[in-house]
Amino acid sequence: MTTSSTTATRRKPRGAPSPAGIFLRGFVKHPVMVGSVIPSSNKLIRKMLSRVDWAETKLIVEYGPGVGTFCRPILEKLAPDAKLIAIDTNADFIDYLNATILDSRFVAVHGSAADVGTIVADHGHDHADFVLSGLPFSTLPPGVGDMIAAATRDVLRPGGAFLVYQFNPRVRDFLDRQFARIDHDMEWWNVPPAQLWWAWKD
Numbered sequence: 001m002t003t004s005s006t007t008a009t010r011r012k013p014r015g016a017p018s019p020a021g022i023f024l025r026g027f028v029k030h031p032v033m034v035g036s037v038i039p040s041s042n043k044l045i046r047k048m049l050s051r052v053d054w055a056e057t058k059l060i061v062e063y064g065p066g067v068g069t070f071c072r073p074i075l076e077k078l079a080p081d082a083k084l085i086a087i088d089t090n091a092d093f094i095d096y097l098n099a100t101i102l103d104s105r106f107v108a109v110h111g112s113a114a115d116v117g118t119i120v121a122d123h124g125h126d127h128a129d130f131v132l133s134g135l136p137f138s139t140l141p142p143g144v145g146d147m148i149a150a151a152t153r154d155v156l157r158p159g160g161a162f163l164v165y166q167f168n169p170r171v172r173d174f175l176d177r178q179f180a181r182i183d184h185d186m187e188w189w190n191v192p193p194a195q196l197w198w199a200w201k202d
């Protein structure tokens with residue numbers, strides 16, 4: 001599905017930093033929170049999103065969008081009446097996303113994934129159909145990973161899923177404590193190779 005009528009990506013003004021430059025600057029400022037110096041590859045994005053049921057998706061939430069590597073491919077697939085809420089703790093990334101992705105279906109929110117329930121309700125929704133995470137789970141402060149996994153299970157509708165990509169396999173422990181059915185795959189064409197999980201709310 002093409003959605004060019006709803007999507008407009010503003011051009012980078014001459015002399016403004018590139019997405020890679022903004023991402024690198026974010027990593028240098030907050031290395032533990034950003035967790036990786038290289039944005040996700042196209043192969044990783046395609047594989048991670050391949051199990052989203054787009055026809056049944058009215059709201060997708062993304063945690064840790066960074067400079068929007070996943071946001072644009074999601075908006076290409078998203079129905080015209082659906083929404084994408086992207087949540088990041090880094091205000092520079094949020095300002096960059098809201099300035100460059102001009103799409104009525106998109107909003108970038110400065111906040112923590114742990115507050116997803118409140119953020120979703122504040123935007124007029126009872127639940128999310130799918131939630132995607134690029135968070136560096138294993139380096140989050142103690143307790144935050146479990147809080148985010150529990151808040152995600154609560155916000156998802158039955159039949160929805162938590163989509164997680166990470167380089168460290170220990171993220172599985174956070175998912176196991178909240179979700180009974182979890183699919184796993186790898187994407188080797190990424191730097192570094194990534195673990196992919198789809199944790200289903202049955």
Ligand SMILES: C[S@@+](CC[C@H](N)C(=O)[O-])C[C@H]1O[C@@H](n2cnc3c(N)ncnc32)[C@H](O)[C@@H]1O
Nearest residue numbers: 034039040064065066069088089090112113134
């Ligand atoms: C590895 S980067 C994700 C990069 C991007 N999604 C991609 O595919 O290239 C991790 C992101 O998580 C954000 N982050 C860290 N802790 C967070 C939290 N508790 N809630 C929301 N975002 C968070 C960081 O600011 C950073 O943008």
